[in-house]
Amino acid sequence: xTHAIEAAGLVKTFGRTRALDGLDLTVAAGEVHGFLGPNGAxxxxxxxxxxxLLRRRSGTVTVLGRDPWRDAVAIHRDLAYVPGxxxxxxxxxxxxxxxxxxxxxxxxxxxxxxxxxxxxxxDPKKKGRGYSKxxxxxxxxxxxxxxxxxxxVLDEPTxxxxxxxxxxxxxxxxxxxxxxxxxxxSSHILSExxxxxxxxxxxxxxxxxxxxxLADMRHLTRTSIRVTTAADPAAIARLAGVHDLQQEAGAxxxxxxxxxxxxxxxxxxxxxxSALTATPPSLEELFLRxxxxxxxxxxxxx
Amino acid sequence: MIRMLGLQLRRDRLTMAVWILGTALLALGxxxxxxxxxxxHHEQATVLRLALANPSVLAFxxxxxxxxxxxxxxxxxxxxxxxxxxxxxxxFATRHGRADEELGRRELVAAAxxxxxxxxxxxLVLGVIANAVLGLLLAGAFAAGNADAAxxxxxxxxxxxxxxxxxGVGLLVGExxxxxxxxxxxxxxxxxxxxxxxxxxxxxxxxHLSSLTLHPAWLSWVSPxxxxxxxxxxxxDRVALLLPGLALALVTAVVALVVHARRDLxxxxxxxxxxxxxxxxxxxxxxxxxxxxxxxxxxxxxAGGAVLGLATGSLAHAAGDxxxxxxxxxxxxLKLIVPGGxxxxxxxxxxxxxxxxxxLAAAAGIQGALRxxxxxxxxxxxxxxxxxxxxxxxxRDAWIVGALAAIVVMAAAGVLGWLSLIGTDxxxxxxALGQALIELPxxxxxxxxxxxxxxxxxxxxxxxxxALFAIAIVLGLFGELLRxxxxxxxxxxxxxxxxxxxxxxxxxxxxxxIDVALAIAAVVLIRRRDxxx
Numbered sequence: 001x002t003h004a005i006e007a008a009g010l011v012k013t014f015g016r017t018r019a020l021d022g023l024d025l026t027v028a029a030g031e032v033h034g035f036l037g038p039n040g041a042x043x044x045x046x047x048x049x050x051x052x053l054l055r056r057r058s059g060t061v062t063v064l065g066r067d068p069w070r071d072a073v074a075i076h077r078d079l080a081y082v083p084g085x086x087x088x089x090x091x092x093x094x095x096x097x098x099x100x101x102x103x104x105x106x107x108x109x110x111x112x113x114x115x116x117x118x119x120x121x122x123d124p125k126k127k128g129r130g131y132s133k134x135x136x137x138x139x140x141x142x143x144x145x146x147x148x149x150x151x152x153v154l155d156e157p158t159x160x161x162x163x164x165x166x167x168x169x170x171x172x173x174x175x176x177x178x179x180x181x182x183x184x185x186s187s188h189i190l191s192e193x194x195x196x197x198x199x200x201x202x203x204x205x206x207x208x209x210x211x212x213x214l215a216d217m218r219h220l221t222r223t224s225i226r227v228t229t230a231a232d233p234a235a236i237a238r239l240a241g242v243h244d245l246q247q248e249a250g251a252x253x254x255x256x257x258x259x260x261x262x263x264x265x266x267x268x269x270x271x272x273x274s275a276l277t278a279t280p281p282s283l284e285e286l287f288l289r290x291x292x293x294x295x296x297x298x299x300x301x302x
Numbered sequence: 303m304i305r306m307l308g309l310q311l312r313r314d315r316l317t318m319a320v321w322i323l324g325t326a327l328l329a330l331g332x333x334x335x336x337x338x339x340x341x342x343h344h345e346q347a348t349v350l351r352l353a354l355a356n357p358s359v360l361a362f363x364x365x366x367x368x369x370x371x372x373x374x375x376x377x378x379x380x381x382x383x384x385x386x387x388x389x390x391x392x393x394f395a396t397r398h399g400r401a402d403e404e405l406g407r408r409e410l411v412a413a414a415x416x417x418x419x420x421x422x423x424x425x426l427v428l429g430v431i432a433n434a435v436l437g438l439l440l441a442g443a444f445a446a447g448n449a450d451a452a453x454x455x456x457x458x459x460x461x462x463x464x465x466x467x468x469x470g471v472g473l474l475v476g477e478x479x480x481x482x483x484x485x486x487x488x489x490x491x492x493x494x495x496x497x498x499x500x501x502x503x504x505x506x507x508x509x510h511l512s513s514l515t516l517h518p519a520w521l522s523w524v525s526p527x528x529x530x531x532x533x534x535x536x537x538x539d540r541v542a543l544l545l546p547g548l549a550l551a552l553v554t555a556v557v558a559l560v561v562h563a564r565r566d567l568x569x570x571x572x573x574x575x576x577x578x579x580x581x582x583x584x585x586x587x588x589x590x591x592x593x594x595x596x597x598x599x600x601x602x603x604x605a606g607g608a609v610l611g612l613a614t615g616s617l618a619h620a621a622g623d624x625x626x627x628x629x630x631x632x633x634x635x636l637k638l639i640v641p642g643g644x645x646x647x648x649x650x651x652x653x654x655x656x657x658x659x660x661x662l663a664a665a666a667g668i669q670g671a672l673r674x675x676x677x678x679x680x681x682x683x684x685x686x687x688x689x690x691x692x693x694x695x696x697x698r699d700a701w702i703v704g705a706l707a708a709i710v711v712m713a714a715a716g717v718l719g720w721l722s723l724i725g726t727d728x729x730x731x732x733x734a735l736g737q738a739l740i741e742l743p744x745x746x747x748x749x750x751x752x753x754x755x756x757x758x759x760x761x762x763x764x765x766x767x768x769a770l771f772a773i774a775i776v777l778g779l780f781g782e783l784l785r786x787x788x789x790x791x792x793x794x795x796x797x798x799x800x801x802x803x804x805x806x807x808x809x810x811x812x813x814x815x816i817d818v819a820l821a822i823a824a825v826v827l828i829r830r831r832d833x834x835x
Contacts, residue, residue: 054832073691073692074690076689079688083681089682092594096577099585100581100586124580126576129404143685153688
């Protein structure tokens with residue numbers, strides 16, 4: 001089996017809404033795959049189809065080599081899942097919830113469980129209703145990571161975590177990846193995906209608009225530069241890796257391929273810089289810039 | 303404050319309207335029924351004499367005061383309506399108090415430029431208004447039953463004051479309890495305790511058969527429901543007995559306001575107990591989980607079954623004595639109390655009481671089977687179904703827990719009925735137990751219907767199932783009274799249950815087959831649908 005997840009032409013409708021509109025997704029075995037898209041793009045719906053919680057209207061899909069609707073139970077023996085919106089049983093403690101969920105998959109690895117509780121700084125005695133959003137998420141994360149799985153499906157798992165906990169989470173993803181597991185990580189935060197994922201699929205309005213390695217998507221990982229400089233705009237525009245140069249109120253505004261930053265900055269400092277801001281483009285900006293027109297054309301149909 | 307009042311009124315308009323109108327309609331219906339069934343002085347005297355000879359009837363109903371329609375109404379209605387009014391008020395207080403705070407809505411409001419006590423004060427004002435409206439409507443209901451205006455108003459005021467006492471208690475509990483759930487549990491416990499104290503006081507009271515009156519023991523005098531009952535609003539003029547209820551309302555409300563002004567948002571006097579750090583072996587599977595989730599409710603239902611079983615015991619005993627005494631007049635009167643009208647008296651009594659138990663068991667079963675839907679709608683089924691667990695298994699577990707709940711309720715009622723009769727009348731004791739068990743196949747239809755509805759029409763499942771259950775109640779308890787056609791009454795599974803002793807077990811076997819078929823159909827059909835939130 002070379003592909004952990006293979007989906008082609010997935011369609012899912014809810015009444016008149018087309019939540020998935022011919023979505024393709026391929027995740028190779030052993031890779032950490034980013035699943036990116038703005039809210040409402042169909043990420044969670046896709047994941048629920050992959051889990052066999054929703055039945056596709058058309059298209060083909062296999063997860064770990066099987067049909068997720070027919071063989072959900074068999075697939076789930078080798079799968080760990082963290083939902084995007086974690087709901088806990090109000091009168092069960094966090095520890096009980098973790099044991100229940102791992103127990104259904106065959107039982108937690110106890111040393112792993114203990115270490116995860118420490119790393120995530122989670123009090124397992126608190127009742128479900130007493131946890132904050134971040135802590136509810138930690139309960140689901142510990143339950144997912146406390147027993148080894150072949151495939152980890154994580155739906156926006158860090159949306160409630162602080163930066164320290166986010167790094168704990170990233171360490172866990174790297175651990176399971178180094179052990180050979182496959183990870184599907186859905187997110188609407190580009191930087192998180194950049195740090196963890198080898199390949200990325202970007203969805204928009206129920207379709208995959210881009211899929212490939214991060215290197216393939218260099219155009220998505222450009223840095224936006226706004227600089228006040230004495231350098232000649234035409235010379236800067238000719239530098240390798242510079243795109244979309246414009247002059248705005250005495251400043252130069254352009255994008256640079258991240259791996260060409262070195263050369264561009266060297267050229268700028270040589271000419272003299274009086275002010276500079278560099279920002280990674282937000283996902284929303286990327287979408288606007290790269291798919292804005294196409295999406296706008298498709299919107300009436302959707 | 304005014305805005306808070308508006309907000310709470312807006313949020314609660316439907317819920318409170320249903321509670322208030324429902325209670326008033328219940329009262330109106332009962333007033334009409336009592337007037338129709340015990341219309342004459344003679345009937346009233348017969349029934350009340352029977353009641354006074356039977357402490358368990360006094361505990362179950364209340365204190366009579368002479369043979370009159372007013373006495374009859376107060377005896378039949380007051381304590382039960384007081385329980386409804388008490389629950390309405392404690393639930394109301396929690397809805398706008400601790401539950402709001404726990405779910406974080408209070409934080410939003412408290413950050414606005416309003417006084418810290420404004421939400422609590424608004425709840426108090428709205429509660430007073432609600433109880434006043436309820437009191438007026440109930441006064442109207444009694445006036446419609448030919449009570450004179452002053453008596454009807456006193457009666458309405460008695461209910462309103464009883465309600466206020468529980469409103470104060472509810473507000474105070476909201477300050478003390480850590481969660482909305484625990485606040486509601488404590489509130490229910492307080493209302494039940496008030497009822498039980500009153501029941502004990504009336505059962506242990508001094509009976510005057512000649513005047514058909516009862517002087518309750520001291521237990522009744524420490525219960526808000528006891529104070530209300532003793533106003534004897536429809537037959538006597540003891541308005542002063544409204545004062546203890548008012549005083550309780552005032553004291554609890556003031557203490558609640560003081561505590562509220564001094565404590566932190568989210569803080570509570572009673573701590574939330576920590577749970578276990580690891581799950582017990584019982585909680586390792588979905589069945590263990592479903593059982594654990596349903597256990598508190600199940601204990602409540604079983605306690606209800608046990609109480610009905612005890613009542614069955616003493617009532618059947620009394621009925622047997624009366625039937626043996628052979629006075630045709632009394633037998634005739636008893637047949638009037640009991641809807642139905644076939645079979646001999648003891649069988650009839652057992653049949654009707656066990657029908658009540660059967661309905662209780664059906665409700666417990668419905669709640670258990672619908673658990674699956676609740677878990678699904680609130681997003682907690684998703685992580686389970688993402689583990690190697692099928693939807694069929696979740697629904698099967700919910701149905702089994704529902705069926706077990708129904709069985710536990712019937713068994714509690716049957717065994718306690720049996721225990722309470724075995725010393726005096728072994729034959730009737732066996733019949734009570736038998737009648738309880740024979741109702742089971744009918745009760746088990748309902749968890750099956752609930753499971754099937756969850757499988758096929760998830761979004762409407764809760765409404766459909768409870769609506770069908772309500773229809774079964776109407777058919778079973780009021781079908782003959784309302785003179786519905788026999789074919790319609792037969793739509794209820796309970797109509798096919800024979801009275802013990804019986805010859806033909808056929809209908810029960812068919813019902814059992816239907817129960818199993820419903821469950822299997824549900825478990826198979828749920829495979830075909832999406833997870834639906």
